[in-house]
Amino acid sequence: METWVRGLFLIGMFGLISPAISAQEQSEPTTKSVIEPDLERRDINESEIDSEDFEVGLFVGVISIEDFSSDTVVGARLAYHINEDFFVEATYGQAEAGLTSFEILSGGSPFLTEEEREYRYYNLGIGYNLNGEVFLTRDLVFNSATYFTLGAGSTEFGGDDRFTLSLGAGYRLLLTDYFALHFDVRDHIFNSEIIGEEKSTHNIEYGIGATFFF
Amino acid sequence: MLKVFVVVLLLNLSSVSVATEKAPEVQIAEQFIELHTGPAVGYPVFYVAEKGEWVEVLKRKTTWFKVRTRKGQEGWVKQQSLALTLNSQAQPVRFFDGSFENFQERDFELGAMGGVLESVSSVSVFGTWVMTENIAAELSFTQALGDFSENQLLFASLTHTTFPEWKISPYIRLGAGQIRTKPRANLVQGGDETRTNDLVGAGIGVRYYLARNFVVKVEYQSLLALTERDENEELEQWKLGFAVFF
Known part of the structure; x- marks a missing residue:
């Protein structure tokens, strides 16, 4: 009987105290606002925020021009990042083709003039990022992305412009938010009849580049 | 395009001349916002800024914004989260987000x-x-x-x-x-x-x-x-x- 009364008394007490506890919790934020410092704040204006969706840079590498030995290629690249996954890019590159094995061995007249050996291409494409991070040491961490590109364009070689498909893969290492190093491999595919019969040629390029975001 | 270039140019100029000026600030209105280590959803969340906290907005990359908290933590916040913040007049912050309305x-x-x-x-x-x-x-x-x-x-x-x-x-x-x-x-x-x-x-x-x-x-x-x-x-x-x- 006595424990029953005591139980009832405790329940009653708890009922009285618990609203007081929650009231105390609620009143806490109001005391916080009293010590909020009175500061002049700059409001956000979209056009004032530096957006870094464009990427521009140069690259240098080696291109193996099918039948015409390998040579240094230099070029420029402009990309626009649509969202975190996709980007579009325009690429320009140029190289000078060497001699074919036949020209070297036979010692005969060359297939192409010096001007026709100029290899220039442009390419418009779309790329897909696989974003990631690189841990060089425990505290030295860089953002990075592995990406795949698919593009189409034109190659000027052997006196003609040729429709060219480009497949590529690359790796972007962001040393800062706005400066990145690139490692790229690309295959430029076009039809050529320079060595007799028409065939599809694969011109594989690999190189390193540096880009700025702006 | 031209407009973007002009804006970029102006930004570059202004960032030189007013380097000491404070970045714009927004106040978090939701319970919390998450700071990622990079500007993509796959990057891990390393810090959580609480409701009421003011953060500086430093720059943007696509739909991600780099912010700095009072404690100096810098991280990337996605646009949807920043859209839940308030300015000093307690108005919601709005951005061009490439939506169909935009x-x-x-x-x-x-x-x-x-x-x-x-x-x-x-x-x-x-x-x-x-x-x-x-x-x-x-x-x-x-x-x-x-x-x-x-x-x-x-x-x-x-x-x-x-x-x-x-x-x-x-x-x-x-x-x-x-x-x-x-x-x-x-x-x-x-x-x-x-x-x-x-x-x-x-x-x-x-x-x-x-x-x-x-x-x-x-x-x-x-x-x-x-x-x-x-x-x-x-x-x-x-x-x-x-x-x-x-």
């Missing part, structure tokens, strides 16, 4: 298309100035590389989009330009020379707002090259491509 208010489009011009592969680039919600002016450059000749087309046109409020929306095009045809080097002995002709044309197409900042277009064009020969040359072109807008 798309309807766009000024410029830039894009590229791949296609077929009379059974020859072609590549085009174009820039568009959106004058009204229905009418836009466009300048495009196309290169079509065939087995026998190389064609370059410069084409200025006007488009009319009858139902701009539709996500999938048809449009028509009318324009004029020039076509330059250069025979392939291995056919030069044929005696043909590079020739340039005026071009008029009409087109019909469909554009589709696919994703943030991204529009897909497919188009058919019927072109007429005004030659000096007895007959004018009719050309058909199919194109598929994309555009980004500002």
